Amino acid sequence: MSPVPKRAGVLFDSGRMYYGRLPRAIIGGSALLLAGILLAIFITDALQSEPVAWTSIACALILITFLAFGFSRIQVLENEVRLRWFPFYRRRIPIAAIRRAAPATVHGLRYGFGLRFGAFGLGIIQDTGPAVQLDAGRGYLLSLGSADRQARFLAALAAAGVNVQRF
Structure with missing residues (x-):
């Protein structure tokens, strides 16, 4: 990791710190699980019978994917x-x-x-x-x-x- 350039008045700058190995594994596993559930919904044609369920799962997948890039x-x-x-x-x-x-x-x-x-x-x-x-x-x-x-x-x-x- 390269040091963060000094700016006037800045005594310390951590730079962007991303999730470590364990949190990334948990987030990745959750995203894979939700993607698998969505795939099962598409394969079994549950889209018409349970529109709220697949929409909720899709929103959760989007949120988890968004949070994966948090720093x-x-x-x-x-x-x-x-x-x-x-x-x-x-x-x-x-x-x-x-x-x-x-x-x-x-x-x-x-x-x-x-x-x-x-x-x-x-x-x-x-x-x-x-x-x-x-x-x-x-x-x-x-x-x-x-x-x-x-x-x-x-x-x-x-x-x-x-x-x-x-x-």
Whole structure:
């Protein structure tokens, strides 16, 4: 992966982070299952007898295919942190609102993947592995995919004046 070019005022830019191997396998398996069901509907001529069912399955297949191309991007600027989970979520968090940041780890599917809500707050989970927990009134769990990216993100937060807990 090539480093993301530096822009003025950007202390950290994760670049586009896509789903890891396990989430891609789950999404792919779901898409294949729905495509198989649609094929069975076409083969058995159930189109006329159950139009709502095949339309619902086709819509679910389109949604899952759309979500398969989802990515997250995390940026630290001098005065804010920008979170993005394509296609549905964008958030700007002022640096002054972040009380602390701490390293974390996402294990398996404990948190799920994608945009998640839980006891940890809001999670942007693309893959298992290194992550960062932000405390900004409500919590954020941000998966970063690599230890290098996690270290650079924490260093950028520290440079911006956030209280960063070490490993």
